[in-house]
Amino acid sequence: MTVSVDQFKNYDGHAQRERPPEDPELTHVGISTPCGEYLRQFWHGIALSEELTDLPLEIRIMGEDLVLFRTSDGEIGLVHRHCAHRGASLKFGRVESDGIRCCYHGWKWGVNGALLDAGAEPKDSPLYGKVRQGAYPAIEYKGIIFAYMGPGDSVPEFPVYDTFEIPDTEMVPYTCTFPCNWLQVTENGIDPVHSMFLHTLVNGPQFFDTWGVLGDVDYFEGDISIYCTIARRVEDNIWMRVQENILPNITQSGAVHTADGKSIRYFGRNTFFRWCVPVDDTHTKVVAWANFGPRTDPIEGSSPENIEILEQGDVFDRPADELQRGPGDYEAMVGQGPIVVHAKENRATSDKGVSLFRRRLREDVRAMGQGRRPVQPTAFGAAPVPTWSGDTVLEIPAKGDIEDRQLRAQTFDQAIKIFSDAQALRADERDTFITERLKALEAAGGEAIHATT
Ligand code: FES
Ligand SMILES: [Fe+2]
Numbered sequence: 001m002t003v004s005v006d007q008f009k010n011y012d013g014h015a016q017r018e019r020p021p022e023d024p025e026l027t028h029v030g031i032s033t034p035c036g037e038y039l040r041q042f043w044h045g046i047a048l049s050e051e052l053t054d055l056p057l058e059i060r061i062m063g064e065d066l067v068l069f070r071t072s073d074g075e076i077g078l079v080h081r082h083c084a085h086r087g088a089s090l091k092f093g094r095v096e097s098d099g100i101r102c103c104y105h106g107w108k109w110g111v112n113g114a115l116l117d118a119g120a121e122p123k124d125s126p127l128y129g130k131v132r133q134g135a136y137p138a139i140e141y142k143g144i145i146f147a148y149m150g151p152g153d154s155v156p157e158f159p160v161y162d163t164f165e166i167p168d169t170e171m172v173p174y175t176c177t178f179p180c181n182w183l184q185v186t187e188n189g190i191d192p193v194h195s196m197f198l199h200t201l202v203n204g205p206q207f208f209d210t211w212g213v214l215g216d217v218d219y220f221e222g223d224i225s226i227y228c229t230i231a232r233r234v235e236d237n238i239w240m241r242v243q244e245n246i247l248p249n250i251t252q253s254g255a256v257h258t259a260d261g262k263s264i265r266y267f268g269r270n271t272f273f274r275w276c277v278p279v280d281d282t283h284t285k286v287v288a289w290a291n292f293g294p295r296t297d298p299i300e301g302s303s304p305e306n307i308e309i310l311e312q313g314d315v316f317d318r319p320a321d322e323l324q325r326g327p328g329d330y331e332a333m334v335g336q337g338p339i340v341v342h343a344k345e346n347r348a349t350s351d352k353g354v355s356l357f358r359r360r361l362r363e364d365v366r367a368m369g370q371g372r373r374p375v376q377p378t379a380f381g382a383a384p385v386p387t388w389s390g391d392t393v394l395e396i397p398a399k400g401d402i403e404d405r406q407l408r409a410q411t412f413d414q415a416i417k418i419f420s421d422a423q424a425l426r427a428d429e430r431d432t433f434i435t436e437r438l439k440a441l442e443a444a445g446g447e448a449i450h451a452t453t
Contacts, residue, residue, distance in 0.1 A: 020343040026361055027181050027339050029278040030063035035361075036278075038368045039248055040150040042376070043158055045275040045287035046078075046138075047145045048173045056100060058091045062149065063280045068138070072097045077111035078147050080134035084109075090133075109133040143173035144287055159377035160384045162427050163252065163270055169293035177285050178330065181339040182249060182278035183358075185286065188333055189243060189251025190353035192217055192230050203326050208260035210234050215241075216408055219353045224377050226357050227388060229416070231408040234261030236397040238446065240412050242419075244389035245357055247364065247374070249276045254391040257297040261393055266435040268391040269295040282338040295390070383426045388419050394442040411446035 029036040039062060046061055047068055056069040058081065065081040067090040077100060081089055088104035095101075099116050101108040106119035113135030118127050137155055138147040142164065148155050164171070178185050188194065192215075199205070200212035215232035228243040239261030243253040252270040259268075274288030292299040323331055347355055364374045377385040392415055398404045418437040422430045440449045 020341055022339045023342040025365060026342075026358060027183055028281055029182065030281065034365045034369055036062055037150075038365045038374065039278065040148075041154075041156070041368070041374050042150075042248060043146050043148050043156065044249070044277045045144045046147045046277060046285070047287065048175050049140055049143045049145060050173070051175070052076075052145065054095060056091050056093055056095060058089075060279050060283075061147070061285075062278050064149070066136075067091055067093070067100070068145065069093075069095045069100050070140075071095060071099060071111065075111045076138040076140050076145055077109075078136045078138040079109060079111075079113060083107065084115075084131055084133045109135070111135065111138075142171055142289070144289070154373065156376045161246075161273070161377070162384045162386050162430070163273055163291070163389075165384055165427060166269055166291070166293065166295055169269075169291050169295060170299060171289040171291055173287075173289055175285060175287050177279065177283060178334055179283055179338065180334050180336060181282060182276050182284045184333050184336050184340050185276040185284045186245065186249050186251060187354050187357060188329055189253060190219075190226055190228055190245045190357050191351070192228050192241075192243060192353070193350045194329075194332065198327070198329070198332055206326075206328065207256055210239075210260045210262070213261075215239075216405060216412075217350070217353075218412075219356050221356065221360060223375055224385075225387070226353065226360060228353050229412055231412045232261055233398065233404055233408060234393075236395055237261055237264070237393050238396045238408050238411050240392045240394075240415055242388045242390060244270075244387055246377070246387070248361060249278075250274065251276065252387065252389045254389060255296045259391050263393060264395055265391055265393045266438045267295075267431060268393075270387075270389045271296045383424070383430070386423050386430065392438055394438065394446070396442060396446045399445070407446050410448075411441065414441050414446065414448060 024033070026035055029039055044061070047057065047059060051057055052068060052070045056067045059066050059068050067079055067081050069077045071077065072095065079090060079100065081091065083090055083102040083104065085102065085105055085107045088102050090100055090102060092103040093100040094103065096108065099108050099110040101117070106117065107115065108117035110116050113133040115128055115131050115133070118125055121127055136147050136149045138145055139158065146158065195211050196214055199207055200209065205211065210232065213232045213234065215230040218229045220227050224246055226245045226247070230241045232239045241254045241259070245251050250273065252273045254270060255268055256271045270291060272288050272290050274286050277285045277287060279285050368374065394411065396407070396411060399407060415438065418434055418441070422433045425433055437449065
C-alpha cells in the first residue's frame with residue numbers, strides 16, 4: 001500500500017498539544033482566592049436535611065473541610081472539621097443539645113463556635129471566651145441546609161425568591177455531585193443551544209422533539225441575573241422560555257416534562273432551582289429543589305425518586321456503552337475535564353450567554369478585590385425576590401403581513417416588558433398582573449398593548 005502523506009499536512013494535533021493554564025480567577029475557589037472570597041459572600045445550599053442524621057456529617061465546601069451537625073435541640077452547626085484544641089476530627093464528635101463534643105479530650109463547641117466545656121481544664125479557665133472553633137452560620141429551610149461562609153460581620157439577608165412560594169407546588173430537595181469545576185456546571189444553565197443539540201438533535205429527543213427547533217436566542221443582564229430568552233414557533237403558538245442564572249451559582253429553568261410549546265401557558269415557572277456549589281476546584285455539589293405543580297411539571301412526569309433524570313436528562317449508573325450512545329448533561333459537563341481551560345475554547349456567537357456570564361462574574365470578582373461587595377438579591381418590601389424563569393406559550397398564529405421571526409421577537413419584547421412592569425408587586429398580585437397582561441397580548445396577536453393597571 002502506498003500512502004500519500006500530503007493528505008496529512010493539515011493535521012495539527014502536534015501543534016495543539018500545549019495546554020495553557022486554566023482561568024484561576026473564575027475557577028479556583030479555595031481560601032483567599034479571588035473567586036473563592038467572592039463566592040463566600042453568598043448563602044449557598046450545601047446539604048439536604050435528610051443527609052443529617054444524629055451523627056455529624058463530614059462535608060467539604062470551597063476547599064474547606066467541615067463538619068455539619070444538628071443539635072438535639074434542632075439547631076444547625078457548621079464548623080471546621082478539626083477541633084481547635086488539638087485537631088481531632090469532629091466527625092467523631094458527639095452531638096449534644098447545645099453543640100458538639102470532641103471525642104478526644106471532651107471539649108464542647110456551640111453552633112457558633114463558642115467553647116462551652118473545656119474538659120479537664122478548670123471552670124474559670126481563661127480559655128473560655130478566648131478560644132473558638134471556626135463556625136459558619138447555617139440554617140435549615142424546606143429540606144435544605146444553607147450556609148454562609150463569608151466574614152461574620154457582614155452576613156447578608158437570607159434571600160427568599162418568588163419560586164420558593166408558589167402555591168400548590170411540591171418542592172422536592174435533591175442533590176448530586178459532579179467531578180468537575182463549579183463553573184462548567186453553572187454555565188450549562190445559560191447555554192440553551194445544548195438543549196437543541198445534546199438533548200434533541202444529536203442524541204434523539206430526550207424530552208420533546210420541539211426542543212430541537214432552533215429558536216431565536218437572546219440574552220440580557222439584570223441586577224442579579226443573566227437571562228436567556230428562547231422564542232420558538234410551535235404550530236400556532238409562540239413559545240417563550242426564560243432561563244435564568246442568578247449570580248453567582250444558581251440556575252433555574254422552565255418546565256421539562258410538559259414543555260413542548262403545544263399547551264397554552266401563562267407565566268409557567270421553573271422545574272428546578274439549584275445551587276452549583278464548589279466542593280473544591282474539581283468537584284461540584286448541586287443542591288436543589290425539583291418543583292412539581294400546575295405552574296411547572298406534574299409529579300407523574302418524573303417522580304421524586306427519579307429526580308436525577310429530570311435534572312440530568314439521563315440516568316446515573318447506566319452501562320458505559322449506553323452512556324456513549326445517549327449522553328446527557330452529566331457526560332457533557334464532566335467530559336469537558338476537571339477544569340475547562342478557557343484559553344483552549346473557540347467560543348462562538350451561540351456561546352454569548354456563557355461569555356456574558358463570565359464577563360459579569362469577572363467584573364464582580366474584581367470588584368470584590370477592590371473592596372466592593374457584590375449586589376445581593378433584593379426583596380421588595382414583604383414580597384420575595386422576583387425572578388422570571390419559566391415558560392409562556394401564547395396562541396398567536398403566524399401572520400401573512402409580518403415576518404414570523406419579527407412577530408416572535410416583538411411578542412417576547414412585550415412579555416419581557418410585562419415581567420419588568422410587575423417587578424415590585426407582591427407575588428400573588430404579580431402573578432395576576434402578568435397573567436392578565438399576557439392574555440391581553442395573546443388577544444392582540446402579539447401587538448403592543450398598553451398598561452391597564
Ligand atoms: S482535640 Fe478536641 S478536645 Fe482535644
Ligand atoms: Fe441540559
